[in-house]
Amino acid sequence: MRKPLLVIASFTAVMLALGGCASSLTGESYSRGEARSVQTVRMGTIVTLRPVRIEGTKTPIGAGAGSIVGGVAGSGVGEGRGSAVAAVIGAVAGGLLGAAAEEGVTRTQGVEITVREDDGSMRAYVQEVQPNQVFRVGERVRILTVDGTSRVAH
Known part of the structure; x- marks a missing residue:
């Protein structure tokens, strides 16, 4: 039960960090x-x-972070080959979600x-x-x- 919580906390931390990396596009920012x-x-x-x-920005960071989190989350499902398949599916889904989250968080x-x-x-x-x-x-x-x-x- 603690593993999904850890994955969610890690993903949230990465997305917050991405928001802090976005450069400002205001007229007062140099x-x-x-x-x-x-x-x-x-x-x-x-x-x-x-x-x-x-x-928003579309860097490899969002997709990469999402893939890692999704892969770790997916590996916790099932055993043996099922766990490996779930890890791959989790990594792909996490990469897509991570990329979308990065773009959404940095959109202004x-x-x-x-x-x-x-x-x-x-x-x-x-x-x-x-x-x-x-x-x-x-x-x-x-x-x-x-x-x-x-x-x-x-």
Whole structure:
């Protein structure tokens, strides 16, 4: 009875760790390499806003962790060949579930911000939604670009 509990606890710990590994896609988040770099700043006016969903990460970590947990859980079923077959089935199912869990845990809500820049060009920017940051159509904003990464800020 303790083995399934251990497997569930291990899987939960791995999924929580995966959530902590996800990089932030907000307009206020900078990578270490971007810090202290010169940025190009352009000004513009928001023309449209549209909610979007930013898909989660799809690394081998989720599938690998799920496979291990599923294989261990499956090996506890039956004896002999039955245990080996259950371990393989558990590993495959665990890998699929682990990959789906990783993508789901790291998926975020985003916003597509279309801006008419002062030079007349229109560009759309997608970034993660932050609870304390609300954009409005007609609002003047800054577009900051460093190393090919752009963000919209108030």
